[in-house]
Amino acid sequence: MKFTVSQSALAKALAVVSKGIGSQATLPILAGVHIAAHEGTIELQTTNLNISIRHAIPANVEEDGVTVVSGKILSNVVKNLPDAAVVFDGGDGGVEISCEKSHFRLNTLDPKDFPEFPTFDLAQQVELPSPLLASMVDKVYKVTSKDTSRPILAGVLITVEDNTIRLVATDSYRLAVCDASSETSSAEGTFEAIVPGVTFHDVLTLPSMTDRVSIGLTESQIVFSFGSTTYVSRRIEGNFPNFRQLLPASCNTTVRLDASQLAQALRRVSVIALSNPSVRFDVDADGSLLKLSASSPDQGESTELLSVDVEGQSMSIALNYHYVLDCVNAAAQDKDVSLELLSSMQPAIFKSYAAINYLYLLMPVRM
Numbered sequence: 001m002k003f004t005v006s007q008s009a010l011a012k013a014l015a016v017v018s019k020g021i022g023s024q025a026t027l028p029i030l031a032g033v034h035i036a037a038h039e040g041t042i043e044l045q046t047t048n049l050n051i052s053i054r055h056a057i058p059a060n061v062e063e064d065g066v067t068v069v070s071g072k073i074l075s076n077v078v079k080n081l082p083d084a085a086v087v088f089d090g091g092d093g094g095v096e097i098s099c100e101k102s103h104f105r106l107n108t109l110d111p112k113d114f115p116e117f118p119t120f121d122l123a124q125q126v127e128l129p130s131p132l133l134a135s136m137v138d139k140v141y142k143v144t145s146k147d148t149s150r151p152i153l154a155g156v157l158i159t160v161e162d163n164t165i166r167l168v169a170t171d172s173y174r175l176a177v178c179d180a181s182s183e184t185s186s187a188e189g190t191f192e193a194i195v196p197g198v199t200f201h202d203v204l205t206l207p208s209m210t211d212r213v214s215i216g217l218t219e220s221q222i223v224f225s226f227g228s229t230t231y232v233s234r235r236i237e238g239n240f241p242n243f244r245q246l247l248p249a250s251c252n253t254t255v256r257l258d259a260s261q262l263a264q265a266l267r268r269v270s271v272i273a274l275s276n277p278s279v280r281f282d283v284d285a286d287g288s289l290l291k292l293s294a295s296s297p298d299q300g301e302s303t304e305l306l307s308v309d310v311e312g313q314s315m316s317i318a319l320n321y322h323y324v325l326d327c328v329n330a331a332a333q334d335k336d337v338s339l340e341l342l343s344s345m346q347p348a349i350f351k352s353y354a355a356i357n358y359l360y361l362l363m364p365v366r367m
Helices: 007-020 071-079 130-143 197-204 259-269 321-334
Strands: 002-006 032-038 041-047 051-058 060-063 065-070 085-091 094-099 102-109 124-129 155-161 164-170 174-181 191-196 212-217 221-226 229-234 253-258 278-284 289-296 300-307 309-312 315-320 336-341 348-352 357-362
Touching: 002 007, 007 041, 007 051, 007 071, 007 085, 032 060, 032 071, 065 071, 071 102, 124 130, 124 191, 130 155, 130 164, 130 174, 130 197, 130 212, 130 321, 155 197, 174 321, 191 197, 191 212, 191 229, 197 229, 253 259, 259 289, 259 300, 259 321, 259 336, 278 321, 315 321, 321 348, 321 357
Parallel strands: none
Antiparallel strands: 002 060, 002 085, 032 041, 032 065, 041 051, 051 229, 065 102, 085 094, 094 102, 124 212, 155 164, 155 191, 164 174, 174 357, 212 221, 221 229, 253 309, 253 336, 278 289, 278 315, 289 300, 336 348, 348 357
């Protein structure tokens, strides 16, 4: 095995596949990067048995070959090399890496022990604009649950139908829904899947992402394809909660406010809320005011008034300020946000309307 490749291209390729490097000490082969050189291309693969990533880049291949090298060591070596040609020369039990005046010899593992890249026959497939999809995922993926006992809540539900993309996530305390219109290449019917939230976010932030991304489904896998990258993840099986039944049919109070102003006010008021993350929202319909307040037995109290537009009656509710900040940060680029309230013990609903329509439902806390 012998090939020459640019340092910048190799560093970018390693950044793409690094998400798939396993950390299980019992299987050291999973901590490696599988490198195959053949006919002007080197193909890098990683897997942790839950996700598998494959990425190819052009190279000057003098001698075909396959090897497996520690992903962490190789990444550290390559990113510290000068931006110049890197020569790989692999032999029995090791690989020589040279770049200008730098030289390394790394131990290798047997590529026969490396798991084969998953094969798949896609039952459904859709192609979507990746910048739009990435913005939508940013709005919902933080709402996914970290509780491993309920894996369904760790996922993001994606549906594509009639050129409408919808993403839904919930951790049972809050719910985020966003939808947008875009031309899609979906086949007839509805495309629907539950994607692990972390996976969805990671794949759309890979440095090799292109303007369009293809998402395909098998019975147990979800496959992302773009450019020369293929990212395969286990698909979450089961029925996603019916979020529509959680949405109230009406509200008694609607407050319209500026998302960035609300975020700044929350950060100031919540300085007091060290042990208790709840912030009280008092809506004054007659005065068109929203008062935010927090208190702590040890630290004291804080309040702030915001001028807002109010429709309906005065209302009070207490909310977890961490969760509210997640919402307003996600909606900040849309500027205007509405807060809909039914009662102090019913969920609060934040909404914003723009290129991406956004809804965020949040359960109240005791006042």
